[in-house]
Amino acid sequence: MQANWFGQPTGVSFSTQENPNDFGVNVKLLGDWQPDKLKVLPDAITRQLGGSLPWQGNVDITLPHKGGATYKVALQGDGKAVSSHLPAPLDKVAGEAMPITINAEGDLKGFTLSGSVREHHRFNSRWILEPQLRVDRGIWLNDAKSTPKLPEKRGMELNLPPLDGEAWMGMMAGAGSSRNAQGEPEVGGALLPGDFILRTPALTLGGQQWHDVNATVTQGAGGNTRLQLESREARGSLQTAQQSPWQINLSYLYYNPEWAEKSDGKSSPFGGNSSNINFSSWPALQLNCDECWLRGQKFGHMQAKLQPQGDTLALTNASIDSGSSKLNVAGEWVNKPGDQRTSLKGSLSGDNINDAANWFGMNTPLRDAPFKLDYDLHWRSAPWQPSVETLSGTLKSHFGKGQIADVNTGRAGQLLRLFSFDALLRKMRFDFSDTFSDGFYFDSINGTAWIENGVMRTDNLLVDGLEADIAMKGNIDLVKRQIDMEAVVAPEISASVGVATAFVINPVVGAAVFAASKVLGPLWNKISLLRYHISGPLDKPEINEVLRKPREDDKK
Template structure:
């Protein structure tokens, strides 16, 4: 490391008259150039191997070329007189969540001191290839700034785009503008996920063979207490709208895709002897999957999720616990579709009254017989769902169907 030497001191009087300000004196000791090689360095519990940093400083701007087990590319940091400054990065690769960057026991992100939003620098980051657990998930662009007003500050995510040939995720929001009831700073995000090929996206995330095709969008808002990089299921809330069409849930073990296992209805005929086994045994092919999902304290619930296929329609309401990976669902399956039932499932269900009441009031007043429709209660874990077939209720009691037990 090469550094400038401070000016030689003369007499005390001359020194008092000619000494630069403290900040200038500090600048005199900063390096002009550097070339650093480290076998392993640990940052907040993450091991970074084979780190090589080389660069230079001009005034308040630091530029460096970096290569390591975690990232490769160019970094630039611009200091500010007040505030944490700005980081600009143009990276060919960024690898997160991989074996080569494991967290040490007892030194995880959860154990590290929580930064205040005002301590985070502004970001202007482009990553050509973001890799998550060895899977290439696409190109990442992030622009974020610090906002200050009176005695408060927050970190604003102006725009984030993660895109690949299968999907594009766009999000914006902030961290610290709102606080939880307990006083913690919250992350609040508005997001939209445009899906060109749902199956290809899941394959990129290491879940190949779960869904075939599937085009549509998931959009809404989501928030939690804590930083953007540490989602907390216990405090998570929000609302999402799902609308995906022309795809198929493939025949896989229910736990293979975690939450998607809730929707893969092959678990129904696999555990029960049903009259419509052929409908789901090879995976449920759907014309659309759509509905609204409300998240509160880490529990996702829906009253109007609909799936329509060529030979069957499925209506679903209930809850899924995101942290415990459990479920409590009421599923209605209509394996024979005619004009009346097709019109029913292509019409948005009122999310207030719920599927059970809607069916009692609308479906069973039509020509569809009660013998055709089947109802189930799905509970237990996502990996080992417990399926119970429910007896059909009497049409005279429209409120009896209700919500899941």
């Protein structure tokens, strides 16, 4: 006779036999199913399947005269004609051999279910029938030669080959999740066990491959979930809750992603058009990471809170503490269609600028100075793609006592080059070579810059130097990379800085001041003001002296 099982036609024949102590029933099953029409599977999965799966089965049922029942089920199938576009390892082309065996044995309380796929993928599980069908424990082994033993604890152990996590997450998101009234996860009407243990040698996720992954997922009450992760690149936990922010606590993270480039040559962590991102399904997050490496660079301790609301993702209480510097930041990403906007506000500070730069593997011409940079910036694009054309806001900087040792040094000298301060010092070195041969010492550097649509303006950049004060004002076009600034230099070597005072402040500085005062004192005494005009490309600015005002003789 014909029956319908999981929405598929199934041939059924049976025979019975009376035994002294029981009644035996044998059932023969025969089917040729179409996987893309299996109603027990989510549509997002069946859409990736095609072909047909012929199979046959044998069911032996024993009904003891004293009551109860036991049964044994054996199914064999051939998936050679099946095609699958599911992510690896469940991808398959039609014509590729895929023998399937399934065995079940149990009673009215529960049963064990085991089998193999392609002979070397083997599984074993225990199922409970009452009060609702649920998986008590199970295991899946890759490259196994025999049926694995059941885990000692409740849960599922999945030992899998390398996985494309991004593809699987997209598939799971499309399939959706099912939970009962108590918040417990269900698949096909069966409750899943509380714990899942996933092991894989490699997992591709978030633009990076994670190695030797061992993840344990624990289902708590009310739909709460805890993920404990151990891998070469990350160690820590994720705690999810339906009505509270997700908690991410990491003791270690190494994240160096390779994001796919879009057609415009820009890379994105989301792989596509960021304007299509919808925050409505995003959870609130609280992140804490004790040792974070990003893009191959050690950042130290990091923490942040992310709160989605409508088309806005807010960042609060964020900080990065490397030990030598600390970054505080708050901001938001507004992702309205056609009107993206990112704003960030905070400060960057540290006790020693070159220690902070060396931590990140850079050299800096600034030495020994404590520093603080306050910023309030915004631009009309995604956070990871600052748009210079729309960049606006303010920058306020302060450097304490220190030295400019070499204006040609490393990437960290870009701030000096931005204002062409390096070129100005080279010009002054050329004009007064002995004065700056041992570096330029300063008591402080202060300034504020206002930015509007990529054009930066300042009128109060002041360097309080021991040999000279330098004041700068003007504009810098960051889009066209052009500068138009004026610098005023007021020598101080014998006017306000005494040799004895300099020795008290810093013996090295005192020695430099003493030498300069002896050799160059007469020259500086004749100059009270130098004025320079700086213009042209940022990479090769022209510096012209426009005024050299002699010092008036002191009247006694």
